[in-house]
Amino acid sequence: MQTSRIKRLAGIWGCLGFLGLWANTANAGVFWLFDPKGVMADTDLYYMLVDVLTMGAIVGTTALLVIWFMWRYHKGKNRGSYHPEWSHSSFLEVIVWGVPIIAVGFLAYFAVRGTFELNPYDPTILTRVAKPAEKPVKVDVIATDWQWLFVYPQYHMAVANQLVLPEHRPVFFRLTSTAVTSGFFIPQLVGMIDVMPGMRTKNALESSHIGEYQGISSDYAGAGTSWMTFKTHIVGQEDFAGWVQKVQSSPTTMTEAQFNAFAMPYINVHHRVVYFSQVPSGLFDHVIMEVMHGKTWPVPPMMTENMVAYIQKQSAEHRD
Amino acid sequence: MLVQLPGGWNPLLGRLALDQIPYDNPILAPLFVAVVVGTILLFGLITYYRKWGYLWKEWLTTVDHKKLGVMYIIIGLVMLFRGFIDGLMIRTQQVWANGPHSSGVFGALHGYLTPFHFGQVYSAHGLIMILLAATPLLVGFMNIIVPIQIGARDMAYPYLNALGLWITAAAAVLIMISLFVGDFAHNGWFGYAPIFELQYSPGVGVDYWIWTLQLTALGTTLGGINLLVTIIKMRAPGMTWFRLPIFVWTSLSANIIALTSFPALQVALGLVAADRYLGSHFFTAGFGGNLMLYTNLFWIWGHPEVYFVILPAFGMMSEIFPTFSEKPLFGYVTMVAASFAIAGVSWMVWLHHFFTMGAGPQVNSFFSVATMLVGIPTGVKVFNWAFTMYRGRITYSAAMLWAIGALFMLLVGGMTGMMLAIPAINYMVHNSVFVIAHFHSMLLVIVYAIFGSVIFWFPKVFGFRLDEYWAKVMFWLFTAGSALVFVPMYMLGFMGMTRRLDYVFNPAWHPYLEVMEVGIAVYCLSVLAFVVLLYVSIRDRVKNRAGADAWGTARSLEWLAHSPVPFYNFAVTPHVNARDELAWRREHGMDALEPERYVDIHMPSNTGMALYIGALTFVLGFGLTWRIWWLSLLSLAAIILLMIIRSFRGDDGYIITGAELERMEKEALRNRAQADGKYVSGGRGQVAGTAIAYGRNGASMGGDPFNSSRDGI
Numbered sequence A: 001m002q003t004s005r006i007k008r009l010a011g012i013w014g015c016l017g018f019l020g021l022w023a024n025t026a027n028a029g030v031f032w033l034f035d036p037k038g039v040m041a042d043t044d045l046y047y048m049l050v051d052v053l054t055m056g057a058i059v060g061t062t063a064l065l066v067i068w069f070m071w072r073y074h075k076g077k078n079r080g081s082y083h084p085e086w087s088h089s090s091f092l093e094v095i096v097w098g099v100p101i102i103a104v105g106f107l108a109y110f111a112v113r114g115t116f117e118l119n120p121y122d123p124t125i126l127t128r129v130a131k132p133a134e135k136p137v138k139v140d141v142i143a144t145d146w147q148w149l150f151v152y153p154q155y156h157m158a159v160a161n162q163l164v165l166p167e168h169r170p171v172f173f174r175l176t177s178t179a180v181t182s183g184f185f186i187p188q189l190v191g192m193i194d195v196m197p198g199m200r201t202k203n204a205l206e207s208s209h210i211g212e213y214q215g216i217s218s219d220y221a222g223a224g225t226s227w228m229t230f231k232t233h234i235v236g237q238e239d240f241a242g243w244v245q246k247v248q249s250s251p252t253t254m255t256e257a258q259f260n261a262f263a264m265p266y267i268n269v270h271h272r273v274v275y276f277s278q279v280p281s282g283l284f285d286h287v288i289m290e291v292m293h294g295k296t297w298p299v300p301p302m303m304t305e306n307m308v309a310y311i312q313k314q315s316a317e318h319r320d
Numbered sequence B: 001m002l003v004q005l006p007g008g009w010n011p012l013l014g015r016l017a018l019d020q021i022p023y024d025n026p027i028l029a030p031l032f033v034a035v036v037v038g039t040i041l042l043f044g045l046i047t048y049y050r051k052w053g054y055l056w057k058e059w060l061t062t063v064d065h066k067k068l069g070v071m072y073i074i075i076g077l078v079m080l081f082r083g084f085i086d087g088l089m090i091r092t093q094q095v096w097a098n099g100p101h102s103s104g105v106f107g108a109l110h111g112y113l114t115p116f117h118f119g120q121v122y123s124a125h126g127l128i129m130i131l132l133a134a135t136p137l138l139v140g141f142m143n144i145i146v147p148i149q150i151g152a153r154d155m156a157y158p159y160l161n162a163l164g165l166w167i168t169a170a171a172a173v174l175i176m177i178s179l180f181v182g183d184f185a186h187n188g189w190f191g192y193a194p195i196f197e198l199q200y201s202p203g204v205g206v207d208y209w210i211w212t213l214q215l216t217a218l219g220t221t222l223g224g225i226n227l228l229v230t231i232i233k234m235r236a237p238g239m240t241w242f243r244l245p246i247f248v249w250t251s252l253s254a255n256i257i258a259l260t261s262f263p264a265l266q267v268a269l270g271l272v273a274a275d276r277y278l279g280s281h282f283f284t285a286g287f288g289g290n291l292m293l294y295t296n297l298f299w300i301w302g303h304p305e306v307y308f309v310i311l312p313a314f315g316m317m318s319e320i321f322p323t324f325s326e327k328p329l330f331g332y333v334t335m336v337a338a339s340f341a342i343a344g345v346s347w348m349v350w351l352h353h354f355f356t357m358g359a360g361p362q363v364n365s366f367f368s369v370a371t372m373l374v375g376i377p378t379g380v381k382v383f384n385w386a387f388t389m390y391r392g393r394i395t396y397s398a399a400m401l402w403a404i405g406a407l408f409m410l411l412v413g414g415m416t417g418m419m420l421a422i423p424a425i426n427y428m429v430h431n432s433v434f435v436i437a438h439f440h441s442m443l444l445v446i447v448y449a450i451f452g453s454v455i456f457w458f459p460k461v462f463g464f465r466l467d468e469y470w471a472k473v474m475f476w477l478f479t480a481g482s483a484l485v486f487v488p489m490y491m492l493g494f495m496g497m498t499r500r501l502d503y504v505f506n507p508a509w510h511p512y513l514e515v516m517e518v519g520i521a522v523y524c525l526s527v528l529a530f531v532v533l534l535y536v537s538i539r540d541r542v543k544n545r546a547g548a549d550a551w552g553t554a555r556s557l558e559w560l561a562h563s564p565v566p567f568y569n570f571a572v573t574p575h576v577n578a579r580d581e582l583a584w585r586r587e588h589g590m591d592a593l594e595p596e597r598y599v600d601i602h603m604p605s606n607t608g609m610a611l612y613i614g615a616l617t618f619v620l621g622f623g624l625t626w627r628i629w630w631l632s633l634l635s636l637a638a639i640i641l642l643m644i645i646r647s648f649r650g651d652d653g654y655i656i657t658g659a660e661l662e663r664m665e666k667e668a669l670r671n672r673a674q675a676d677g678k679y680v681s682g683g684r685g686q687v688a689g690t691a692i693a694y695g696r697n698g699a700s701m702g703g704d705p706f707n708s709s710r711d712g713i
Ligand code: HEM
Pocket: B190, B306, B307, B309, B310, B352, B353, B354, B371, B372, B374, B375, B378, B413, B414, B415, B416, B417, B418, B420, B421, B422, B426, B429, B430, B431, B435, B438, B439, B442, B443
């Protein structure tokens, strides 16, 4: 459904022969935003095309107009006639105000509709329009300085720095952070949402495309931000069940005390992934409450100043 | 001490200690040596040529709005260069530190900057470019041009004007010092709660950031008050509201924005300082703090600020287009309305900087639509410039090229701004380099307008034109650089590359990063071209000498004054008869009249007070940054004391007698005759038909312009 809306628009693009060229060539894989793999990202792209088409028509025309004026009224070339006093035309004034007003009115409709469709707390495009029949997956996302912990409360397990999700099933995220503000972003699946300490935000996604997608920490959170990436795997439903089994049989578990150690500043330069077969059921709420009561995970000055020394210290403490 | 400080503190030096000087840093140490050598050389040269007296009398203690404006512009250009070097460092780090196999030097895992250092570089880059390059450059132009355009003798408060300049200079020095003493903030130019809290940023960097911003906010606010009063009260007789040049209108709207929004920034920073110095919890995550409050407060100022810098640029373009199209501006009234519409809407859109913070769809919708409303007056402006060229006679001088470049940049920036304004799109590109490309397009509008203005108004201030050839070379190099840097950046935005990465994890992005690096090299060439431009122009200054109307087709009042403008601007205040006064006078043969008689005029005297207070604000900022309490208190007390002394002593100004004035005018007219050969010495007189050339006794619309200097704050 969403995809067909996009196809129609992409067809127009093709005619215009612009961006469509990009999106339809083998290059598309590189342009993550033009190669969405889930309902949410799909819808984002749809609105982008609507906006770019509308604005592009106006901006493009204006640019051509300006270029034409530049050519025609070039002094000494005598192409257009010179009217030294002409500076007002009620007709043109109506046009110059009218065109932007109509364009903005038109786009405003789409802007509001899109905002509701993609509302991260209740994306109606997912919950009312696409309405996947399968049982939802819940994931509690806890960002630390500088790792991601994905808790699967339905399966009483957690995974650090890797997100594995089944195809066709809607996924609902709750997100919080321990230390500072960060951002959760999987370009091909879902847009950004802030992840803030002492607070809970939400997001959701659904994908029917098996594959591996890059997850990014999209907001600057300190020295380790650039390494705070994670891979998202959309897998078949059976594979997902198998993977859950694998995590649940991992020897590593996590308690609240262990979580506090895990959340100590850590730069994940080796992209370490850890499976935790057991997590306390209320970990997510517990983290929020602790932060609200003033818990912090301070950053040692040396880590910010000399990262190499810090990494050495980090490995000396066997934390990587 | 109300807060727990990591590291030492002592009563004498505060947190300052020898190990805070990065003498072992392979990048900063050589730079430091270069700066010291350069400074010594400069001071030596000044001493050798015995120029200290000249410097002191003519520049450091001046209250002349044109000289203050020139100094603003010099600060702006120097900081623009510093900011450019930061940009070069950012681009170099990203192209180097790309992919897991990239090498690393100087203690960095990848590239040559450690994450914390990289954070400081881009934070300083953003802060400098917006507040210490764009803002002083624009304030400088407003300072120089607005009073002449409205036929005033000086600003309403000449002393306040000097104070604003020296406080801005203090801010510039403070951020430069942070290079060599301690470090700078790493939390981006706009700061982030709670990362700027003491637990997550234990060094002095954030403190430097707070006090630099506070000083620029103070300086800009003082300048804003001054410009508003000047425009409202100091217009020459006949300069009614609807005869104001558009640049004056945009300065007015811009400064209304500044005056009403800067307080929000100062409060926000005050609260950050309270958190860091007093241990309060305004923006902490715990203990009832609200970190989202900071983001709101900052952008309540931050968004209006971006319009504060773009509006004067729009005004500049509106002066350049008509001059080189030989036609009045199309839709003057519309242009004024659009400027105020932009200003008005700019207060209601701040939330578009954080659509992703998780507000409900109703709130996001409201701010989305409000943001798009800005597109309407912006679009109107573009159309008006286009129709100014329509049916005109366009000369492609260098100034015009820069203005046209600005117009095209605005099309790109406006287009992408309208994309960002829609939350559904914004979720995908917020915090990506797409946003960076958007606002650089917009800031490039400003840079283009500024370079256009430098060329356009240079002859007014210095009496000779800049070299056209080199100005065009610079234009094309700069444009090529912009295209090479920002087209790939937009593309990377569509690829999902987020901003502020000191290590770029995706090797597929490498070609684009490389093209951008080439673009930076081309930018370097344009900087060189600018230097050559200045050199060549100064060398050929006699050949390029300009008459009052340097372009022959200029339209507004400032072109009636001599070039260079004498320190008293107009010997006798002109009477304004039309919207494009000079064009009107040219038509009526009144553009080279000499007044019948000269009367005494009253000018404000020089004062060193502004410089002293400015220097003390720097000391205060430095003392607070390092928590040297005695120094902070002492400098604060000294500032208050100087203010009290100044308020008692006042400034009676001095009188230039009519005879003296006549002599200076004769001299200026002789020069002018040589320059443009246009001056007709027979054309003496005050009245031609029903038109009036000069106001009686130099009275202005809003009262005696010279008295106000006496009660200058
Ligand atoms: C048509 C008018 C404009 C619209 C609709 C618009 C829209 C936006 C939006 C929605 C954002 C937020 C992007 C994000 O962070 O997700 C933004 C960012 C920004 N805009 Fe604009 N904008 C416009 C004009 C301007 C102008 C005239 C300037 C001035 C130079 C400007 C400078 C900036 C800056 C500096 C930022 C980003 C600040 C940062 O995050 O560091 N914009 N713009």
